Amino acid sequence: MGIFREKFKTLKNVFDLFTERNLFKLISQGYFEGLESPISIGKEANIFTAKIKEGEKRIVKIYRLSTCDFMQMYSYLRSDPRIKKINRNRRQIIFTWAQREYRNLLKARAAGVRVPTPFSCLYNILVLEFIGDDDPAPQLKDKIPENPFQFYNELVEEMQKLYKAGLVHADLSKFNVLNFQEHPVLIDFSQATSLDNPRAIEYLKRDVHNIVTFFKKLNIYEDEEKLLKSIQTFKKKSF
Ligand SMILES: Nc1ncnc2c1ncn2[C@@H]1O[C@H](COP(=O)(O)OP(=O)(O)OP(=O)(O)O)[C@@H](O)[C@H]1O
Ligand SMILES: [Mg+2]
Structure with missing residues (x-):
């Protein structure tokens, strides 16, 4: 004791x-x-x-x-x-x-x-x-990916898997994505909600907007509508 x-x-x-x-x-x-x-x-x-x-x-x-x-x-x-x-x-x-x-x-x-x-x-x-090595992994805003295109694609995949699981993060941004050894880890799920929440799509659109806006600065130009669709249709395709 x-x-x-x-x-x-x-x-x-x-x-x-x-x-x-x-x-x-x-x-x-x-x-x-x-x-x-x-x-x-x-x-x-x-x-x-x-x-x-x-x-x-x-x-x-x-x-x-x-x-x-x-x-x-x-x-x-x-x-x-x-x-x-x-x-x-x-x-x-x-x-x-x-x-x-x-x-x-x-x-x-x-x-x-x-x-x-x-x-x-x-x-x-x-x-x-704990996500990190000796120190906690940096937030995406503090560590720009070495290969933004690859990082972006991986992040989209995480958003797709999450949606397929019936969840929307609802606070996804450069603050709540960690850059861990050049791969994304999603954190801070306090606002995440299920797809049957009447506001789920509104939240998803906001998440999409935050991510597209961030990557635009890294010369990745994605259409928000297109990304939204790719997240939503990912579900249908895999069932
Ligand atoms: N599992 C983890 N591994 C490493 N670092 C983490 C982890 N969870 C959180 N952190 C660090 O702590 C910071 C704050 O965590 P988090 O986003 O969960 O809380 P928050 O934004 O303060 O939450 P809230 O908005 O609910 O008060 C993160 O941005 C990240 O830098
Ligand atoms: Mg946070």
């Missing part, structure tokens, strides 16, 4: 008591050994690297219980037909939000989309596969 107490001490005062307890629980269940360094403070979540064993890392994404825009989360969740009833309690909304991201990642993963493997979700905490 000594080692856990040691880890526990290092987490103290950084998180609220509830989050701290659950981090401790995940540690005692063996999901990771301790948090290492913060790599991103986002709008809603803080991201840390965590040690699992010598030389191996994981990512721990912690939704902040205090500063989340839970009303926006609520409105996104409400349009997702998979979420049957949502408790309007602020914390419950955040837990449902994290749980949905976890489920999205599992589904994408099962469909062979390049995403971080999700290992666990406990209330507002997600434990994910």
Whole structure:
């Protein structure tokens, strides 16, 4: 128990008591050994690297219980037909939000989309596969692909597989695509939703627009309508 107490001490005062307890629980269940360094403070979540064993890392994404825009989360969740009833309690909304991201990642993963493997979700905490070598893989915006055409084609393939799995990312951009050894990995599935969401196509069009706009700067000229079609017809062809 000594080692856990040691880890526990290092987490103290950084998180609220509830989050701290659950981090401790995940540690005692063996999901990771301790948090290492913060790599991103986002709008809603803080991201840390965590040690699992010598030389191996994981990512721990912690939704902040205090500063989340839970009303926006609520409105996104409400349009997702998979979420049957949502408790309007602020914390419950955040837990449902994290749980949905976890489920999205599992589904994408099962469909062979390049995403971080999700290992666990406990209330507002997600434990994910670390994408990177020693350092986390850079976001696409920070590492322009050496071969933009090839990278673009691979990214389109990921979008097609995702759509075929019945999901739309809904926040796809140069921020949520990592350039890992010159291949794309899709991250941040908190907004991803199922195709039967009435707003799914609107989200898909936005994703397509973001990607086409980014690659235009790299001299890849794609027609948005054409890309949209290729994602949507990919599904039909393969059934
Ligand atoms: N599995 C991972 N491996 C390596 N780096 C990651 C991983 N997940 C996230 N990151 C890094 O942390 C950053 C933030 O992660 P993410 O996009 O999931 O959260 P966010 O944008 O803060 O989320 P939200 O908008 O929900 O608050 C990413 O842009 C990326 O640089
Ligand atoms: Mg993000």
